[in-house]
Amino acid sequence: xxxxxxxxxxxxxxxxxxxxxxxxxxxxxxxxxxxxxxxxxxxxxxxxxxxxxxxxxxxxxxxxxxxxxxxxxxxxxxxxxxxxxxxxxxxxxxxxxxxxxxxxxxxxxxxxxxxxxxxxxxxxxxxxxxxxxxxxxxxxxxxxxxxxxxxxxxxxxxxxxxxxxxxxxxxxxxxxxxxxxxxxxxxxxxxxxxxxxxxxxxxxxxxxxxxxxxxxxxxxxxxxxxxxxxxxxxxxxxxxxxxxxxxxxxxxxxxxxxxxxxxxxxxxxxxxxxxxxxxxxxxxxxxxxxxxxxxxxxxxxxxxxxxxxxxxxxxxxxxxxxxxxxxxxxxxxxxxxxxxxxxxxxxxxxxxxxxxxxxxxxxxxxxxxxxxxxxxxxxxxxxxxxxxxxxxxxxxxxxxxxxxxxxxxxxxxxxxxxxxxxxxxxxxxxxxxxxxxxxxxxxxxxxxxxxxxxxxxxxxxxxxxxxxxxxxxxxxxxxxxxxxxxxxxxxxxxxxxxxxxxxxxxxxxx
Amino acid sequence: xxxxxxxxxxxxxxxxxxxxxxxxxxxxxxxxxxxxxxxxxxxxxxxxxxxxxxxxxxxxxxxxxxxxxxxxxxxxxxxxxxxxxxxxxxxxxxxxxxxxxxxxxxxxxxxxxxxxxxxxxxxxxxxxxxxxxxxxxxxxxxxxxxxxxxxxxxxxxxxxxxxxxxxxxxxxxxxxxxxxxxxxxxxxxxxxxxxxxxxxxxxxxxxxxxxxx
Numbered sequence: 001x002x003x004x005x006x007x008x009x010x011x012x013x014x015x016x017x018x019x020x021x022x023x024x025x026x027x028x029x030x031x032x033x034x035x036x037x038x039x040x041x042x043x044x045x046x047x048x049x050x051x052x053x054x055x056x057x058x059x060x061x062x063x064x065x066x067x068x069x070x071x072x073x074x075x076x077x078x079x080x081x082x083x084x085x086x087x088x089x090x091x092x093x094x095x096x097x098x099x100x101x102x103x104x105x106x107x108x109x110x111x112x113x114x115x116x117x118x119x120x121x122x123x124x125x126x127x128x129x130x131x132x133x134x135x136x137x138x139x140x141x142x143x144x145x146x147x148x149x150x151x152x153x154x155x156x157x158x159x160x161x162x163x164x165x166x167x168x169x170x171x172x173x174x175x176x177x178x179x180x181x182x183x184x185x186x187x188x189x190x191x192x193x194x195x196x197x198x199x200x201x202x203x204x205x206x207x208x209x210x211x212x213x214x215x216x217x218x219x220x221x222x223x224x225x226x227x228x229x230x231x232x233x234x235x236x237x238x239x240x241x242x243x244x245x246x247x248x249x250x251x252x253x254x255x256x257x258x259x260x261x262x263x264x265x266x267x268x269x270x271x272x273x274x275x276x277x278x279x280x281x282x283x284x285x286x287x288x289x290x291x292x293x294x295x296x297x298x299x300x301x302x303x304x305x306x307x308x309x310x311x312x313x314x315x316x317x318x319x320x321x322x323x324x325x326x327x328x329x330x331x332x333x334x335x336x337x338x339x340x341x342x343x344x345x346x347x348x349x350x351x352x353x354x355x356x357x358x359x360x361x362x363x364x365x366x367x368x369x370x371x372x373x374x375x376x377x378x379x380x381x382x383x384x385x386x387x388x389x390x391x392x393x394x395x396x397x398x399x400x401x402x403x404x405x406x407x408x409x410x411x412x413x414x415x416x417x418x419x420x421x422x423x424x425x426x427x428x429x430x431x432x433x434x435x436x437x438x439x440x441x442x443x444x445x446x447x448x449x450x451x452x453x454x455x456x457x458x459x460x461x462x463x464x465x466x467x468x469x470x471x472x473x474x475x476x477x478x479x480x481x482x483x484x485x486x487x488x489x490x491x492x493x494x495x496x497x498x499x500x501x502x503x504x505x506x507x508x509x510x
Numbered sequence: 511x512x513x514x515x516x517x518x519x520x521x522x523x524x525x526x527x528x529x530x531x532x533x534x535x536x537x538x539x540x541x542x543x544x545x546x547x548x549x550x551x552x553x554x555x556x557x558x559x560x561x562x563x564x565x566x567x568x569x570x571x572x573x574x575x576x577x578x579x580x581x582x583x584x585x586x587x588x589x590x591x592x593x594x595x596x597x598x599x600x601x602x603x604x605x606x607x608x609x610x611x612x613x614x615x616x617x618x619x620x621x622x623x624x625x626x627x628x629x630x631x632x633x634x635x636x637x638x639x640x641x642x643x644x645x646x647x648x649x650x651x652x653x654x655x656x657x658x659x660x661x662x663x664x665x666x667x668x669x670x671x672x673x674x675x676x677x678x679x680x681x682x683x684x685x686x687x688x689x690x691x692x693x694x695x696x697x698x699x700x701x702x703x704x705x706x707x708x709x710x711x712x713x714x715x716x717x718x719x720x721x722x723x
Contacts, residue, residue, distance in 0.1 A: 371610035404611040407689070436689045438608050439597075443683040452682055456675050458621075459590060459628045464581025466632060470639060472578050472651045 049483035061468070072449045087124060088184045091194050091205040092161065099211040102305075103246040104173050108208060110183045110194070115158050122187040128164050129184055132210070133177025138184075141167055145186070170212045171246065176305065178510035182207035195433055214305045217273065219252075222316055223299075232290050234418055236280035236319050238297060244273040248303035254278045256285060264295075280319075288351035292323040325355035325363060325386055327420040334427045336410055341432055343401040344440040350394045350475040351414045351427065353386050357502035360387035364417040369400040371434070382428050386418075407436035424481040519693045525601075530707055537711035540718045545569075545647045545656060547721060558562045564641035568656045573664070578654070580668045584710055585650055586631045586673040588703070593627040594681035595699050599688040608688065618681055657713040670706040677702035 052128065059067040071479045092109040092207040100106065108128070115123050126143035129138035146162050153160045170179060184193040197206045223239040229235055238254055267283050269276070275457045276299075280286055286295075296315040301308050331352040337345045349367050366381040385391045393414075410433075415426040548569065551562045573581075600606040613619050639651050646652050659667075680699040684692065 018662055026654055121539075211677055287714055367592075402611055403608070403615040437613060439686040441686060443686050444677070447617055448620065448682065448686065452624075452679055455590075455621040455624040456587075456620075456678070458625055459586055460583050460671070462628060462632055463578040466582055466635065466651070467575055467579035471575075472655070 001211065014436060018271070042174050050100065052482070053360075054457050084116050084120055086190065086192075087112055087116070087185070087187065087195070087332070089113075089120075089126070089183060089192075089194055090197060090200060091208050092203055093205060093208050094203055097211060098209060100170070100245060101213050101215050102173055102176070103169050103215075106169055106210075107284060108167055108181060109161050110164065111159055111160045111161045111204070112153075112185075114153050115302075118150060118226070121153075122189070123150055124148040125186045125188075126162060127184045129182050130167070130168060131180040132173060133175045133179060138180070138182065148461055152197050169208070173212055174305065176212055176214045179208070179210045179212050180207050215302070215303055216306050216308065216356045217242055217244040217248070217250050217303050219243075219276070219299055219308075221314065222299075224316070224318040227318075228320070230319050230418065231324055232286040232321045233281065233423065236286070238276075238278040238280070238413070240276040240299065241274055241325055242271070242276050242301065244303055246303065248305075250301055250303050251385075252299060254302040254370050254398065255299075255300065255315075259294055261296070286319075286321060288326075290321045292321065294318075294320045303315065324418050325359065325361040325362065326357050327353055327386065327416060328356050329353045329414075329416065329420040332414055332427050333392075333437050334431055340435050340437075342435045342437055342440065343403055346397045347400055348394065348396045349398065349412055349414070350392050352392050353384070353416070353420075354390040355386045355388055356421065358388055359387050361418070362386075365393045366415045367395045367398065367400075368413045369410055369431075370413075371401070371405045371410045373404055373408050374402075376413065401434060403438055405434050406438050407434065409433045519697075523549065523696060523700060526704060527596075527602075528587045530700070530704050531545045533704070533707055533711060537714045540651065541714045542647050544717050544721060561644065563637040563646075566643065566656070569578075569656060570652075573654050573659060577659075577668070578651070578662050580671060581654055581710070582635070582651065584667060584674060584706070585635075586628050587671055587678070588706060588710065590624050590627045591677040591681065591699075591703055594624065594665050594678050594685075595703065597692075598623070598650070598681055598685040601688070601691065601696075603708045607685070620685065624678065654713060657717050659713050663713060666712070670709050673702045673706045673709075677706065679707070 045117055056067070058072070089110060089112045094107065094109075095441075101320075110126060110128070112124060125147055127145055128141040130141055131138045141164070146164075148160055167181070169270055173179070176351045182194045184191070187255045195206045202228070219240050219242045221241045225237050225239065226234060229451070242250060242252060244250060249270060249272060251268055251270055252264050255266045256264050258264050265285070265366070267278060269278070271389045278285075296316040296317050299311050301311070329351060331350070332349055335348040335350075337347070343366055351365060353363065353365075355361060362383050363386045364383050367379045369379055377400070379398050380395050382395065384391055400412075404423070410431040411428060412431055413426055413428045419425050420427070520598050543564075548560060549560065549565050571708075596602050598607050600608060607619070607623050608614050616622060635650050641648055644676055647656075652710060654667075677699045680695050680702070684695055685697070
């Protein structure tokens with residue numbers, strides 16, 4: 001009704017403006033603001049809304065029939081008429097397989113066809129709706145409508161489409177099963193959904209029905225390091241690989257069983273698919289009291305949806321904790337063959353050890369040394385039977401240093417194959433400064449005499465040898481100056497004599 | 511600078527080293543100059559161009575195989591003695607034989623070091639010997655071929671092998687006492703070097719002096 005009135009007023013105003021252009025306005029009696037006696041003839045008057053309203057009100061009051069006639073003349077039907085055709089909106093899916101895993105990428109498309117002329121089209125609001133497994137109602141995926149404007153349809157086919165990027169997969173589903181997807185549409189007047197359409201043929205659907213499945217995580221490569229017998233405080237590590245096709249965050253639990261298969265403890269880690277690692281020392285799985293016991297283990301895991309209670313079915317063996325001594329180590333000392341501490345001297349080292357438990361065990365002791373200019377270098381390893389009585393382990397007559405260690409402070413370390421009273425497996429000590437003297441021989445020592453004598457003799461021989469090769473002393477010079485004496489015979493020293501003869505002759509010749 | 515400050519052991523040793531180097535360099539220059547002067551003189555006397563190779567051919571005096579061999583040995587030993595004095599221990603230079611750990615730790619390290627230097631010098635001498643005939647002034651193997659050398663001088667040059675052997679032994683002694691030092695031994699070793707070098711280059715200086723006179 002209000003629309004009609006506004007239409008009438010606009011048409012009326014237009015008529016008045018036309019009248020103003022054609023001729024002078026007809027002045028009504030008693031109208032305010034009029035000039036006395038036609039002084040304004042020939043000028044146009046603008047449409048005054050007050051005057052327009054007053055005229056319509058006058059007509060309503062005094063000439064209702066005229067007003068009705070005016071209404072009839074000016075009435076124009078609104079565009080929402082019987083000619084408006086409801087747009088067709090359908091779900092579109094290219095794939096054949098409707099059984100999909102949660103993380104499988106999907107492309108859900110809605111296609112809209114609007115055969116109305118442009119001026120009759122209305123903007124469409126689209127909502128994507130999903131009915132999850134076990135639910136009896138559709139839930140909107142998008143909180144704000146996806147809008148299809150009136151001018152975005154293809155000119156030839158009158159169609160447009162929307163790819164629903166906000167639902168790339170069903171990764172967030174908490175329950176697996178049948179999932180239904182549809183679109184609900186509104187054109188501002190009507191509301192309907194794609195499920196209202198029947199008898200559609202692929203790839204068009206009234207709703208998309210997917211059977212969504214979950215991929216179970218798979219564990220493999222079960223391993224425990226180090227293998228074999230280990231000490232309770234060795235760096236024992238449970239290792240495995242876990243894979244999940246859906247890439248979910250996984251809960252992996254390690255179950256440690258005792259010799260009777262009774263679970264002693266378990267630890268859970270929340271990890272991504274990939275390597276799994278549980279470090280025994282980090283979690284404090286084993287204590288000294290576990291020495292001599294054999295354990296087994298298995299894993300359980302879930303991806304938040306499905307749960308695997310035991311993998312592998314039969315628990316795996318390990319670790320086997322061996323019994324060992326509880327070492328008490330002290331008195332790490334060194335000695336030298338002289339108080340000069342030359343680098344070439346023989347050094348002795350010793351360490352005292354005993355087992356705090358009553359048994360006797362073979363323990364390996366390894367001696368290493370270093371200086372500020374060199375890294376740790378293993379010198380010697382010794383095995384010793386360590387029992388409750390203290391045992392001194394000796395490393396006698398070692399030669400741990402080189403010439404480059406001269407004038408450097410040295411350090412020494414004994415590493416043992418068991419742990420000591422401090423939980424360590426080695427003991428370090430600072431030695432002393434190695435004498436700066438470099439050459440171990442005196443000038444009159446046989447070694448130096450051999451060095452110098454051999455060198456001088458070889459140089460002497462070399463000088464003669466070069467001269468004999470070049471023949472600069474006599475022959476070549478004489479040949480060069482044209483005074484060759486033709487005494488070449490035998491000079492070349494190739495007469496078949498022994499090397500000693502030839503050297504003797506070489507030195508005798510003048 | 512006061513005289514007693516200037517006459518420190520280091521300064522004296524440095525002065526001796528500089529004197530040795532200068533004497534050797536100057537001898538090389540004089541040797542070349544001597545031969546060039548003779549060449550010019552020949553051109554003036556002959557009143558025509560005389561090739562250097564021809565001149566050298568005419569000038570060459572055969573000094574005898576043993577003398578030449580001894581002289582070559584002396585020259586090689588001179589360089590070995592220099593290496594022993596300056597490169598055996600890091601007293602004078604920042605690098606030395608002692609920095610080569612494997613070599614210095616070797617029982618025969620001294621011999622290997624000395625023979626290596628001698629080989630290097632010998633290779634250099636042999637390489638220079640391959641120069642063309644008109645460049646014979648650069649050949650150490652023919653150094654004494656251009657001078658008339660008396661028997662006494664030849665004996666003196668022969669004696670340098672003994673002097674240089676002593677120098678090498680004294681330098682080796684310095685190596686055995688390192689990081690200890692003996693200034694006296696250092697000076698004697700250097701002195702033996704200087705005397706030996708002086709004897710080896712005396713014929714050159716003598717010729718230069720006579721030509722000038």
